[in-house]
Amino acid sequence: MEAPAPPSELVSEEGRNRKAVLCRRCGSRVLQPGTALFSRRQLFLPSMRKKPALASGGGPEGDLLQEHWLVADMFAFENVGFSKAVGGVKFLVCADCEAGPIGWHCLDDKDSFYVALDRVSHE
Numbered sequence: 367m368e369a370p371a372p373p374s375e376l377v378s379e380e381g382r383n384r385k386a387v388l389c390r391r392c393g394s395r396v397l398q399p400g401t402a403l404f405s406r407r408q409l410f411l412p413s414m415r416k417k418p419a420l421a422s423g424g425g426p427e428g429d430l431l432q433e434h435w436l437v438a439d440m441f442a443f444e445n446v447g448f449s450k451a452v453g454g455v456k457f458l459v460c461a462d463c464e465a466g467p468i469g470w471h472c473l474d475d476k477d478s479f480y481v482a483l484d485r486v487s488h489e
């Protein structure tokens with residue numbers, strides 16, 4: 367079965383984000399338009415919670431998410447924070463209000479930062 371087409375109101379013909387990526391809770395800007403590539407990959411993100419709970423390993427509950435913005439360079443982010451590494455993975459959180467996880471980063475792959483479309487808003 368073919369994967370559904372990426373949402374064209376969000377993804378440009380070049381596969382980049384048309385809109386800015388914002389924190390859902392506080393509206394802080396995470397990415398400028400055009401700085402990330404749409405990427406389909408199955409990643410597990412724990413349920414949204416405050417950072418202290420994440421640091422202790424989070425909970426077993428969460429979501430398998432398929433659609434992400436892939437960012438190759440950490441400095442492409444306007445604002446982003448990270449949880450402590452848990453099992454070689456760091457979760458991305460909002461730098462301002464620490465809402466998260468909004469994304470996923472594996473320490474084995476320094477050039478891949480994933481931001482889940484379902485965990486952010488677009489403007």
Ligand SMILES: [Zn+2]
Nearest residue numbers: 389392460463
């Ligand atoms: Zn925020």
